[in-house]
Amino acid sequence: MPYLREQELLSPVANYTKRKGYTLQAFELPFYDYRIDLYGFSTKASKTVAVELKLRKWKRAVEQARIYQLCSDFVYIALPTSAVTQIDEEALRKSGIGLIAVCKNGCRTLVEAKRSIEVREHYRGPYISMLSGGGNGRG
Amino acid sequence: MAEVDAQIILRMGSHSEKEYVEKLIHLFDGVSIGANLVEATPGATASLLVKISGKKKQIPFYFDPMTYAYGSYIDPQTGKVRNDLDWIKSDQKKKGQTVRDFKRSYRKLADTLGPPFDTALSRKSAITPEDFATPDVLRKACQSIANYQLARLRDEFANDPEYAEFADLVPAPQVVFAPYFYIEPSQDDDWLNLTLRMAAETAHLGLGSPTHMVLCAPDHYLANGKFLRALASEIPKTGVEGVWLWFSRFDEYTAEAGELKALRRLVEDLSKSVKVFNMHGSFFSLALSKFGLSGISHGVGYGEQKDVVPVIGQSTPTVRYYLPTLRRRLSVPEIELCFRRLGIKSPKDFYTSICDCAICKGVITKDLAQFAEFGERHFSTPRSKRLAQTPAAAKRCRFHFLLNRNLERSWVRQADINDILERLRSAAERWKLTTLSSQAQRLLIWESVLR
Numbered sequence: 362m363p364y365l366r367e368q369e370l371l372s373p374v375a376n377y378t379k380r381k382g383y384t385l386q387a388f389e390l391p392f393y394d395y396r397i398d399l400y401g402f403s404t405k406a407s408k409t410v411a412v413e414l415k416l417r418k419w420k421r422a423v424e425q426a427r428i429y430q431l432c433s434d435f436v437y438i439a440l441p442t443s444a445v446t447q448i449d450e451e452a453l454r455k456s457g458i459g460l461i462a463v464c465k466n467g468c469r470t471l472v473e474a475k476r477s478i479e480v481r482e483h484y485r486g487p488y489i490s491m492l493s494g495g496g497n498g499r500g
Numbered sequence: 501m502a503e504v505d506a507q508i509i510l511r512m513g514s515h516s517e518k519e520y521v522e523k524l525i526h527l528f529d530g531v532s533i534g535a536n537l538v539e540a541t542p543g544a545t546a547s548l549l550v551k552i553s554g555k556k557k558q559i560p561f562y563f564d565p566m567t568y569a570y571g572s573y574i575d576p577q578t579g580k581v582r583n584d585l586d587w588i589k590s591d592q593k594k595k596g597q598t599v600r601d602f603k604r605s606y607r608k609l610a611d612t613l614g615p616p617f618d619t620a621l622s623r624k625s626a627i628t629p630e631d632f633a634t635p636d637v638l639r640k641a642c643q644s645i646a647n648y649q650l651a652r653l654r655d656e657f658a659n660d661p662e663y664a665e666f667a668d669l670v671p672a673p674q675v676v677f678a679p680y681f682y683i684e685p686s687q688d689d690d691w692l693n694l695t696l697r698m699a700a701e702t703a704h705l706g707l708g709s710p711t712h713m714v715l716c717a718p719d720h721y722l723a724n725g726k727f728l729r730a731l732a733s734e735i736p737k738t739g740v741e742g743v744w745l746w747f748s749r750f751d752e753y754t755a756e757a758g759e760l761k762a763l764r765r766l767v768e769d770l771s772k773s774v775k776v777f778n779m780h781g782s783f784f785s786l787a788l789s790k791f792g793l794s795g796i797s798h799g800v801g802y803g804e805q806k807d808v809v810p811v812i813g814q815s816t817p818t819v820r821y822y823l824p825t826l827r828r829r830l831s832v833p834e835i836e837l838c839f840r841r842l843g844i845k846s847p848k849d850f851y852t853s854i855c856d857c858a859i860c861k862g863v864i865t866k867d868l869a870q871f872a873e874f875g876e877r878h879f880s881t882p883r884s885k886r887l888a889q890t891p892a893a894a895k896r897c898r899f900h901f902l903l904n905r906n907l908e909r910s911w912v913r914q915a916d917i918n919d920i921l922e923r924l925r926s927a928a929e930r931w932k933l934t935t936l937s938s939q940a941q942r943l944l945i946w947e948s949v950l951r
Contacts, residue, residue, distance in 0.1 A: 391877070391886065391887045392833070393818075393831055393832060393833050393875055393877070394818055394831060427837060427935055428833045428834065428837065430837070431833050431836060431837060478840065479837055479840060481836070481869065482869075483869040483872060484872075
């Protein structure tokens with residue numbers, strides 16, 4: 362059965378990233394005009410991850426992912442396995458964005474994300490604080 | 501090619517924009533106000549105009565009669581022609597029930613203008629070209645709309661015992677606009693013919709003020725050679741002194757080179773005999789002053805392109821930061837993502853490479869991170885689920901934009917076309933390695949059209 366909604370990708374990706382250490386997670390985290398589908402923090406490794414979920418439009422996902430490189434150490438796009446064949450993996454590698462393929466049996470990292478050289482502490486810091494229980498950003 | 505000193509007319513969309521107009525109008529060449537705003541707040545509008553356009557400051561003002569609002573339009577959702585005037589209606593609470601009725605400002609305007617505007621509201625269907633079938637109706641409508649522009653605000657003071665003695669201080673508009681309607685494609689010949697007849701009729705009323713007309717057509721008509729040739733040959737015959745072009749939804753940032761070239765050609769043709777303005781233009785149109793365009797108009801934070809059908813039911817859009825080098829508005833993170841590639845590491849670098857206006861220098865004082873203040877967000881109410889730009893951030897963006905637009909106009913006036921082309925090329929070159937490379941490439945399209 363193909364995925365019909367982006368939302369269906371969330372649970373497998375959330376579980377997958379949790380297993381990778383990003384145990385503190387927020388969904389639909391606002392970042393300017395965007396909403397980051399999944400933002401996670403690994404307390405052990407003190408690193409953050411942002412994931413943009415898409416069913417098909419991978420170029421749009423990359424555009425958003427680039428923006429998220431401002432607020433997260435590692436950024437991935439996640440698409441159903443059936444959709445990843447069309448993706449230009451070389452372009453992803455160049456921009457440091459990772460790729461996660463999602464299927465019914467779980468997730469697999471096809472391209473590892475590089476640590477973002479664009480990350481800004483003034484964005485990253487408050488998110489970590491929020492995930493660690495320091496507030497939800499609602500003043 | 502007739503070079504013109506480009507003018508910028510600021511369009512005030514609501515009284516919430518008064519602060520920008522009052523503080524910065526001295527930097528611009530005029531202010532324009534729609535008749536619907538006047539009818540919504542006649543006293544406040546008259547007072548503002550006495551302040552900025554009265555004998556002391558004498559900033560020219562333009563009074564848009566907004567007659568197109570009573571015509572037919574294309575529903576953006578369905579693509580079908582609508583004649584039900586729904587776009588000038590709103591949901592209103594009456595006797596505990598919600599009813600959809602005409603907005604008070606448009607009803608008052610129609611009542612003041614008389615036939616066929618008031619009759620259109622009575623019958624609840626849009627004005628059609630057939631409503632002006634007889635010369636008598638046409639003449640009376642043109643006279644009424646001219647009188648409205650010349651006297652409405654003065655009468656507001658004259659009819660108020662407290663302000664009557666100041667009625668003569670209310671300034672007259674710079675020009676009188678002929679009535680105009682959207683050239684709806686299914687009846688385009690009829691609408692164009694009517695627009696031209698109304699322009700000619702108004703020009704020959706002997707008003708003692710220059711007559712201008714507005715040409716309001718769909719954006720794709722810039723690809724309609726027959727239509728453009730008709731404009732170039734027929735508008736000069738009307739006797740108007742100026743024409744304001746409004747190609748609905750025409751966006752100079754995304755337009756094809758062919759459409760931009762068509763606009764340039766139209767400006768060149770028309771400016772041989774009349775003043776030509778772009779009613780909603782960007783930097784590209786400012787540069788068209790080198791080919792005869794007399795000026796542009798836009799809002800204080802938006803309005804470099806406009807659809808005749810107002811956007812309804814959407815949340816307040818974010819006022820984005822105007823990036824002077826790329827001549828367009830972009831989100832804060834989109835710009836921030838380019839800093840490293842451009843070697844921007846400090847506020848000083850920012851002033852050199854991005855902007856050194858008073859607003860930017862006031863916001864970014866110690867740390868580049870302060871640039872985020874242009875996009876600052878909050879939950880606007882305790883119930884809000886989405887973050888929205890703070891009013892302070894929106895204000896910063898608007899003031900920064902207006903200061904830059906003023907600088908652009910001054911620079912364009914003293915530059916020659918080669919300077920403008922070179923500036924576009926060098927900006928495209930510098931930004932091509934950033935994540936905004938596609939936006940930078942747009943400058944080369946402008947450059948090719950202006951060459």
